[in-house]
Amino acid sequence: MERRTLIRQTYKQFDKLILLVLIGLVGLFIVYPIVSIVAFSFRSGGEFSLTHYQSIFSPANRKLIWHSLWTASSAAFFSTVVAVMISLSAVLSGPRWQKGLEKAVMISMISPPFVSSLAFIILFGRRGLITYGLLGLSLNPYGPQSIVLLQALGGIAFASLLLFANLEQIDLFQVLASRDLGAKGQHTLKDIIFPALRPGILSAFFVLFTMNIADFSTPIIVGGSFKTLATEAYLIAVSTPNLGQAAAISVLMVPSALIAFYFYRRNMRLGQTIGAKRSIKDIDLGLRLPGWLRLIIFLPAISYFIITLLKYGVILVSAFANTSSGRIKWTLDYARTLPPNNLAAIGRSVGYSLIAALAATIIGLLISWYTHRRRLPLMEGVEFLTSLPYIIPGTFFGLGYVAAFSSQPLMLRGTAIILITNYCFRQLSVPIKAANTTFSMLDRSIDRAAKDLGASELQTFWTVLLSPLRTAFINSFITVFTSSMMAVGAIAFIVSPGRTVASMELFRSVGQGRYGLASFQAVLLIVIIFVFNLILLLFKDRKGGRDVSRTKRSK
Amino acid sequence: MKKILSLLLVLVLAIGLLAGCTPAQDEPTPADEPADTPEATDDPAVDPSLAGTTVKVLLAYGGAENSFEQFTADTGINVEYIEISTGQALAQIQAADGVSAADVWFGGGVDSYISAAELGYLEAYVSPEAATIRDEYKDKDGYWTGLALVPAGFLVNNDVLAEKGLEAPQTWEDLADPAYHDEIIMASPAISGTQYAILNGLLQAMGEEAGWELWEKIDANVTTYAQGGGEPMPKTIAGEYAIGVLATVGSAYQAMEEAPVEVINPTDYIPWTPAPIGLFADAENPEGAKVMIDYFLSQQGQEKLMAADARIMTRPEVAIPDVMETLDASKLIVQDVKLFGSQREAVLARWAELIGDK
Structure with a gap:
């Protein structure tokens, strides 16, 4: 008996210990760095000061804020739109295709984000295989349009996965009922499926917006002289000793992250409470849609996968070939x-x-x-x-x-x-x-x-x-x-x-x-x-x- | 009491966890494991107890990494390096309050070494091998010693020039020609030591006023500044730009064999910087670092380094590499390298003003 209580005691102590270690780790590796960087941004020459923030709102920097806002939001917008099309394609194409589609999306996520930039420059750069090799053009690929394009491409897979999760929460019987009551396919889409996606859409948009705002690798590689908050923070951090300034700029990016965070968590909550019903992923819904609508839905989805394949293909070729002359020379x-x-x-x-x-x-x-x-x-x-x-x-x-x-x-x-x-x-x-x-x-x-x-x-x-x-x-x-x-x-x-x-x-x-x-x-x-x-x-x-x-x- | 005990336990465990992780940092990854037992070295000066230790290098000397294997074979000391522009390295060390997390600073622009020495980030070390090296190429207190001279000039892509109907530029003045608009790539002098040497060298050679005037005109032709000295060469080779402003070192000459590019040594001024080597004050392996410094300043080491990337080595005993025969040494700018350091802040501030938000 003695021994048993002893063991029990030990377990209890151990239990507490693990809990404390967990809290300690979160404190040390999450809270402490966040507090440190914020503190850093308010310090100049060892004293509390707002200098870093004052200089942020100089006219030159206001331009950067504007640059960041518009490129990040347009890229997030395009990603979300395509992701909606991809998830609707999944709804329309039946359970078997849907599985494949999900796998394809997952696979398309396996590449560092700037690999798209790399493929883009190889294909469409000043000496791009397509622009220069095929069309004989020498276009300057560096600029905001490329940032938007590449960030948009990069965000699609993530947004689609979020939306797939939303699809699971749609009540199958509601959809079937609407069909049995004679609703047209597009009405079912508009009135039942789309509303169910809405929290996911909001969440995807804001999360992507935050990721884009913080992304310095794409703008550095394809942005040319077009600078954003993220590139500025990066360049200041790596090429000047002024860490406080970089810290302040990156603190500026936090509000949008918090908004994203709110929608993201709300969406996740929804995902956790529902989920017991049968989902529409289990059977073919057989929704009938007019041809033009099918085209609008399937075209972006299909293009996305073609572009992704093209991307991997280009990288593979250029890993073993010299393409700088606009032609392919194996090496x-x-x-x-x-x-x-x-x-x-x-x-x-x-x-x-x-x-x-x-x-x-x-x-x-x-x-x-x-x-x-x-x-x-x-x-x-x-x-x-x-x-x-x-x-x-x-x-x-x-x-x-x-x-x-x-x-x-x-x-x-x-x-x-x-x-x-x-x-x-x-x-x-x-x-x-x-x-x-x-x-x-x-x-x-x-x-x-x-x-x-x-x-x-x-x-x-x-x-x-x-x-x-x-x-x-x-x-x-x-x-x-x-x-x-x-x-x-x-x-x-x-x-x-x-x-x-x-x-x-x-x-x-x-x-x-x-x-x-x-x-x-x-x-x-x-x-x-x-x-x-x-x-x-x-x-x-x-x-x-x-x-x-x-x-x-x-x- | 119990609470205190459990708290203590947590601490112990947490420390244990951290300590448990640490060995990972000392373990060599399979790829850079040394040969089973480092061979006995011919050089009696190398302390055998240093064999198997590791020297960490911040590297801004394109191509030098190819000579590290030889160094390891000769001394038994392993090398771990990361490529980083010297301006960038200086900034990061400053941000980290003097922590370089490295032993040796290898190559790049001398300006950052001078600043770093003033800030106390470097340890003075007068290498016995440096005796024959001319005073202009080394710091008198031994905070840095020049490994080689890095001349600067242009690399032009003849295909692109022909397509656009342009002639190759021959002088720095030529770069200001509006015909070259958007065809020139050069690095930001705040980041690249070479580019800073070009900027400061021309200011010294032409005089402040004429120099800044020229830079203003050249700036009008440049749309974006590269974020490191390593960028102009590949982008010129790839034909993205017609003209790259860069260190005309061995790798640039080598590119002539593989791509339609050509090295141009400007006929008016040839800017240059010593590519220094230095010892960090926070070095964990200062003895190993000194072996490395001695090695690359010795005749044997300089020859190895020259084979890895052809440059004009600082040791007079080492001949000028064949590829640089065309270089007219009389055009090398006569400059005070010390000014690179003392003027750095002021020059870069004026530069930032000049380029605006480019």
Whole structure:
């Protein structure tokens, strides 16, 4: 008897310990960097001052704000429109196609954002294969129109995935009823399906807007002399010692992020409360639409996939060919002249991303468990904090790490830890969301049953809940791994010699105009991400434990 | 009491977690693992206990990375590097309050080294190998020592010039010709040490007034400034621009074999900067760093470095590379390199004003 209570006590202590560690980690790697960078922006010469903010609103900078606003919002708008078309195509084309479409969208996400810029310059640049090689034109590709185009292209996959989630929430019977009552296909679309997408649309638009505002890689590569807030913050941060100024500019980007955040969370909530009904994804709805409408819906969707294929194709060709003369000359030069530190950088990318993915997934599942399963007080607040880094600009989060971890006692600059934790905590909300969804579908009486049988909280988690979380675990692991492999935004400020990663080396090559080398690096990176995704998916498909996550709660 | 205990436990665990992560940073990734046992070196000066250690390098010397393997083979010391323009490196070190997270600063513009030395980021180290190097090419206190002279000039793409019906520019004055509008690519001098040397060198050679006047006219022809000295060459080779303003070093001459480009040494002035090497004050492996500095200042090392990227090496014993035979050394600007550092802030401020929001 004595021993049993002792064990119980130990479990309880251990339980508390884990909770404290989780809160400590969130405080150290999320709250502290954010506080540091904000504090930095209000400091000049060691004293509190508003100088950085005053200089931001100079006429020259007001122009930058305007540039950022219009390019980011038009790109977000175009992405969202195409994403709506893609998700409607999914509705119209029946369950089988829908699955394929979803997979295609997922695959189209596997490439660092500026790879599109690279393909774009190779095809449409001053010496582009199409503009110069085929048409004999020498157009200047650098300018705002290219920024909008490429950011728009880059956002489509993300927006589509958000909207796919919304589709699942549409009540199938409502759609069937409308059809049986004789509604025309376009009316069903307009009155039932479209409204259901609306929260997703708002959320997608604002999240993309925030990502675009914070994106410096696209404007740096294709913007030419057209500057935005993000490029200015980046250039100030990397080429002047004036970190405070860069901090202030990146603080300016936060309000839009907060708006995005509001809509995003609201949409996610909706996603968590509904979901028990049969979804329209299960059967072919057989909606009849007039031809012109089908064209409007399918054309952008199909074009998107053609463009994506073209993009991968171009990168592949230019990795093994010299295209600078406007013609294709095959060569293995880029493979041969790969800078000596590149292989190490790739190894590091893979290693760091795997560790970050594992850490994020474990930390995320635990936080979700304490928040939604145990419903401990204050954990809602902690969970809220974890979703911040996902949405706030990468520049901001990266500079936060510089500000927070550049001096003793928390001197992490130049270490692997700063990169790994940055990867990990940036994406922490991914596993948390995935686990939340799984938990919401698992009946709470399982936990109670386990506890009645004498299990402690931790034992319950370990023996009963872990197995249904398997799918959420692997999905999140893949997502965090993939995004970390491609990350540049936050990382650009914290790499150091011996700590550079593949995505940064690729970004540098694109920026310098070494397009062949960059293509080769991109192909390497994409292939590696693909292979790891496949391996991880194998784990997912292997039958191990009962997958309870699919068993939906009965009414 | 219990609470305090559990709090302590958390701390211990957290520290353990952090410590648990640390080994990852020392572990060499498979790709840069040293050969099983570093070979005994011919050079008796190298302390064998340094073999297997790593020197971290901030690199702004295109092509030098190809000589690092040889350095590792000769000394047993591994090299980890990151390519970064010197202006950029200086800014980041300043932002991080003097933390460079590196041991050796290798190549780039001397202006940043001078500023860094003033700010206390560099450690003075007079290499015994530097004795024969001329005083103009090194700092008297040993904060930096020139590895090579980097001459600057133009790389032109003949295809693009022919298409547009343009002649190749021969002088800096030529660059101001409106016919070249939007055909010139050059780096921002705030970031690129080479470009800063060109800017400051011409100001010294032509005199402030005439110099700024010329830069104003050249600026009218440039639509965008590159964010690093590494950018103009590939973009000129790719035919994106007809004229690249850059360091006319070995890689530029090499490009002539692969693309329709040509190196032009300006006939009026040839700006130049010493490409220095220096030791960071916060170096974790200062002994290894000194071995590296000695190595690349020695005759053997300079020859290796020249083979990796042809430049005019600072050691008089090392001959001028063949490809640079056409370079007329009498056109090299007679300049005071020290002014590069002391004028840096003022010159760059005036430059920022001149280019506006480009």
